[in-house]
Amino acid sequence: MEWDDGMAARAKDKNEAGEVEAKVIAAALALAAEGPWGRVTLATIAARAGVALADLYPRLASKGAILDRFARGIDRAVLAGDDPSLAAEPARDRLFDVLMRRFEALAPHRAALRSIAAAERRDPLGLITRIPGFLESMxxxxxxxxxxxxxxxxxxRQRGAAAVFLAVVPTFLEDDSEDLARTMAALDKQIARGDRLMRRLARAG
Known part of the structure; x- marks a missing residue:
């Protein structure tokens, strides 16, 4: 019985931690959408989320950590949308589908992402610390x-997917269409360009 009680307590703690994490991520994105990300602090994020600042420590102890958690959620959303019927399609079509699903998952947060991207251009050191997480996503x-x-x-392949994705991001951030038509066109163009490069490298090898 004590073992069962311990398991139940741990499950409850995990659920509560997940709820706090979701609130913190939502608050951070809302604040980023409303104003410059560079002016957002952990204290303002905690206040908007309605949680104690101590609740951010240690798992969400920086704005970068919050963004990494957000990215992991996007990863899960993309992976959950896997379409087995595409298995027989060419590799470039499968990659297009996956990266497009990523942009679609990010689309509701474009205003926040524009603010975050602008701040990261002025903080290269902070951006560098997030590269490993981004490559893991890729x-x-x-x-x-x-x-x-x-x-x-x-x-x-990871570096190629990363290069393609990053090349399309500027178009995506300014693409306010419901069907993301401009983003799809830019992604198709970049994947085709990458495919041609890989073919040339293969012939050279």
């Missing part, structure tokens, strides 16, 4: 596209 996107993300070839 590894999962490559895997979701049915491509091997391991080894040196996998590393090239």
């Amino acid at each position: 590894r999962w996107m490559v895997e979701a596209a049915g491509l091997d993300g391991t080894g040196w070839r996998g590393l090239l």
